[in-house]
Amino acid sequence: MATVRRLSGAIGDDMATIPVFDGHNDTVLSLRETGRSFFDRSTQGHVDLPRANDGGLIGGFFAVWVPNPDEAEIDPDSDDLTTSSYGSVESMPPILPLATAEHFALDALATLAGVARASDGKVAIVRTADDIRRNMKNGIFSMELHIEGAEPIDPSLNTLETFYLAGVRSIGMVWSRPNAFANGVPFQFPGSPDTGPGLTDAGKALVAACDELGIVVDMSHLNEAGFWDIAGISKNPLVCTHSGVHALSPSTRNLTDKQLDAIKDSEGIVGVNFHVGFINREGSRDPDKTSVSHLADHVDYMCERLGTDKVALGSDFDGATMPGDLKDAAGLPLLIEELVRRGYDDATLRAIGVENWLRIFDRTWKN
Template structure:
C-alpha cells in the first residue's frame, strides 16, 4: 500500500521567515497551525514535508512592504513587464535579515525546525518531529563589500545564497518579471559579484542562480568551482517567462552536475505566463518531464516557493504535495525517481557542494 505522504519532501525554497516577519505572526501559531498561508508544522507533517531551504528575503522599498504582492497582481495579465525596483541599502537589508534569523532561531527553540549545516544533520532531522532547515539568502543586499556579514551569517548557519533577487545589487542584476521574454536583460555580475562567488566557494556556501539574468548566470558559471543550482526555477521552453531557464542554461547546469528545483508559482509554469491559480497539476508534471529530459533524473527536485507565490488550486498549500506525488505516480514515474525528485537529488548536490 502506498503511503501518500511519502517519500518525504526536502524543498528548495520557501518564504515562511519573511511571512512571519512581515505579518508579525506569533511563532507559537506555526506550531499549532495557521489559518492562512502555505506552511505550518501540522500541515507540513501531514503532507510529508520534511524540510528545506528557508529564505532570508528583504522587501523592496518602492511599496514600503512586500513588493511581490503588487508584482503578483501585475503578472495576472497575459503580457507584462514589471519594472525592476531600485536597490535596497545595506542598512535596510541587514536589519531585516537579522530579525529573520532571530525568527529562524525561535522556530528552532519552539520545536518547529532543526537548523542543519550538513547532509547528515538534514537526514537525521527528516526522520524526527521537526523540519530539517537550511538557512538560505535570497538576494545578497545584507552582505557588505568586505564580506564581514557573510562570515557572521555563515557562523549563524547560512549555507545557501542567491546573489540577487529580481532587482539590482552591488553584486549583479536580477531578471525582471517579464512575459514573454528571455532572461537576456541587463549586465552580468560586477567584479564584487564575482568575488562573492569565489568567497561562497571558499566557504562551501551553495550558490543559487534563480532570479539572476542571463549574463549573470554565465558569469557564475565561468567563476564557480561548485555545482550550479537553481533552487526554484522552471523550463523556459514551456513557459517563456524571463525568470525561467533556457535549455542552454539547463545544459550548463547539467555539465556542472548541479540541479534545478521546480518552482510552484503559476506564472513560471503556465504557457500564458499568468500568475493565476486555475492551473492543472499536469502542467507541473510537464515541466518535470522537460527538466528531466535535459538535466537527467539525478538533477531535478522541488523548489516550491511556498509562502512567496500563487500556486495551483490543486496544490493550494503544503498539503498539495500529496496530490503532486500521486500525479507523478499516475504519470508513470517510478518510486525510485519520485524519491530522487522529493529529496534524494537535493542530498546529492549538497554533498557535492558542501564536500561531504
C-alpha cells in the same frame, strides 16, 4: 515518461508519504506579516508544521528576502509583479541601503532561530547533509537558512563569514532587482532572461568566497549574463533553487534549454518552481487555470533534459500563487500522485524529493 521505470502497483497510500525537501519558501515573511505560529495549522500562507507533516514536507530552504522599505506595495505574496517597478529593467528601484538589508536579514534569521528554539526539538536548523539525514530518521523538520538576494552582505564580504557562522548555507545572488553583486531579471511574460550585464567584480568575488566557505550559490532570479559568469567561476554544481522551463512557459524567471544543459554538465540541480505564472504556458496567474498537471510538465521536461538525478522541487511556498488544486504544503501528495500516474517510480520520486538535494549539499557544504 520514457526514462524512468514504471511503477508496478497502483497509487497507494504510501505514495503520499514521499518525503520532500523543498528548494524555496518565503515562510519567515509570512510568519512575520501575519503573526501566525509555525506550529499551528493556519488557513493563511502555505507552510506550517501540521500542513508540512500532512504533505510529506520534511524541510527546505527558508529564504530571507528583504522587502524594499520604499515600496510598501510590494507584497511577497503578490502574484502580479509585472505591473510593479519590478516589471522592467528601466523601472527597477535603486540598490537597497546596506544597513537596511543587513538589519532586516539579521532580524529574520533570528525569527527562524526562534522557531527552532520554540519547537521542543521538532524543528532544527541544518548545516550538513548528514543533519538532514539524521533529522529525517528522527522525525525532525529541517530548516536550511538561505539569503535570497545578497543585499545584506557588504560588498567587501566581511560579513559573509558572520552570516555563515549564523548558519546560512545558501545565498541567492539576486532577487529580481539589481544589487552590488549582480542584476536580477524583471518579471515579464513572455520574456528572455537575457536582460542586462553580468556580475560585478564584487559579485565574482562573492561566488569565489561562497565556494571557499562551502555555501550554495543560487542562480534563480539572476539574469543570463550573470548565470554564465557564475558557470565560468564556480567549481561547484550549478544550482537554481526555484525556477521553471522557459521552453514551456517563456517567463524571464525560467531557464532556457542552454542554461539547463549547463546545469546538467556541472552535475547541478533545478528545484521546479510551483508559481502559476511560471508554469502556465500562457503565463496566466489564475490558480484555477493552473494545476499540478502543468507543474508535472515542467518536472517531466527537466527530467528528460537533465536526468532525474538533477531535478528537485522548489515550491516558492508563502511567496507565490500555488496551482488551484495543490493549494499549500499539505497538497504535495497531489503532485506525487500525478508523477506516479506519469510513470515515476518510488526511487525516482525519493531522489526528486530529497536525495538530489543531499548530493548537492554533500558536494558543496563543508563541515
